[in-house]
Amino acid sequence: MAFLEVNNLYKSFGNAQILKGVSFQMDKGEVFSIIGSSGNGKTTLLRCLNFLETIDRGSITVNGNVILDAENGITTPHLTNRLTFGMVFQNFNLFPQYTALKNVTLAMDLNAKNRLKEQNLTSRQRKSLLKEVCQTNEETAKNLLKRVGLEEKMQHYPCQLSGGQQQRVAIARALALAPDILCFDEPTSALDPELTGEVLKVIKDLRDEGRTMLIVTHEMEFAKHVSDKIIFMADGVIEEMGAPEQVFDSPRSEKTRSFLMKAKE
Numbered sequence: 577m578a579f580l581e582v583n584n585l586y587k588s589f590g591n592a593q594i595l596k597g598v599s600f601q602m603d604k605g606e607v608f609s610i611i612g613s614s615g616n617g618k619t620t621l622l623r624c625l626n627f628l629e630t631i632d633r634g635s636i637t638v639n640g641n642v643i644l645d646a647e648n649g650i651t652t653p654h655l656t657n658r659l660t661f662g663m664v665f666q667n668f669n670l671f672p673q674y675t676a677l678k679n680v681t682l683a684m685d686l687n688a689k690n691r692l693k694e695q696n697l698t699s700r701q702r703k704s705l706l707k708e709v710c711q712t713n714e715e716t717a718k719n720l721l722k723r724v725g726l727e728e729k730m731q732h733y734p735c736q737l738s739g740g741q742q743q744r745v746a747i748a749r750a751l752a753l754a755p756d757i758l759c760f761d762e763p764t765s766a767l768d769p770e771l772t773g774e775v776l777k778v779i780k781d782l783r784d785e786g787r788t789m790l791i792v793t794h795e796m797e798f799a800k801h802v803s804d805k806i807i808f809m810a811d812g813v814i815e816e817m818g819a820p821e822q823v824f825d826s827p828r829s830e831k832t833r834s835f836l837m838k839a840k841e
């Protein structure tokens with residue numbers, strides 16, 4: 577049984593059918609890169625997996641548990657202290673009013689607060705437990721920021737950080753909720769070329785640690801280097817999927833070949 581099973585996802589916006597039956601499977605620890613021309617539904621697919629969009633049809637199974645099944649009424653799960661999917665966005669999406677550290681602890685602290693609300697405690701007990709958990713969260717966040725090379729920048733605000741540093745904060749933030757599968761939507765496309773390397777290095781390290789990751793990217797060389805499989809999307813479906821050498825060096829589909837030729841220009 578595969579770790580992630582995406583079955584026949586459909587998504588439309590108004591009359592526009594964007595995803596037209598997307599299915600694929602991943603094993604734990606695998607890294608897939610998704611490539612394809614603009615407007616082909618790559619971001620939409622990641623947003624559907626992260627419950628940022630509702631799907632029209634299809635299902636998602638992780639580790640044998642159906643977490644989403646449009647036909648059978650299994651919909652957006654409640655946020656818990658860990659996530660099935662984590663997302664790193666193209667434009668970082670950090671909270672500008674909070675430091676790097678606070679950006680990473682925020683969701684963990686909110687989760688702790690919600691969990692404690694559900695327990696039968698006095699307000700004094702709740703306060704004291706929350707303080708304890710928040711301290712642990714801060715330690716976790718500091719370790720994650722160290723791991724992405726931002727030990728010196730924890731108290732900086734997003735506007736005081738370079739794009740590459742902001743994106744590394746966003747990666748630490750996504751890791752904070754311990755997602756099973758980490759999704760990246762063009763994580764380097766908003767960065768100057770000299771800053772892409774530091775972000776790609778962090779992603780490569782995560783791959784080496786055995787993280788399961790789905791990466792939408794236009795960085796073909798990087799995709800070839802880090803991925804177990806490449807998914808080429810065209811017209812709302814997976815046009816071709818295979819090992820990087822196969823897809824990049826001997827694509828089976830004419831559409832893949834034509835896309836790769838254009839990407840080289």
Ligand SMILES: Nc1ncnc2c1ncn2[C@@H]1O[C@H](COP(=O)(O)OP(=O)(O)OP(=O)(O)O)[C@@H](O)[C@H]1O
Pocket residue numbers: 589594612613614615616617618619620621
């Ligand atoms: N919220 C929305 N409402 C209406 N249409 C949308 C919405 N989000 C996306 N779309 C449309 O869905 C299509 C696919 O968009 P999507 O962002 O998934 O493409 P993409 O493959 O990520 O493109 P790019 O490479 O440019 O990022 C586009 O035509 C887009 O205009």
Ligand SMILES: [Mg+2]
Pocket residue numbers: 618619620761
């Ligand atoms: Mg996109």
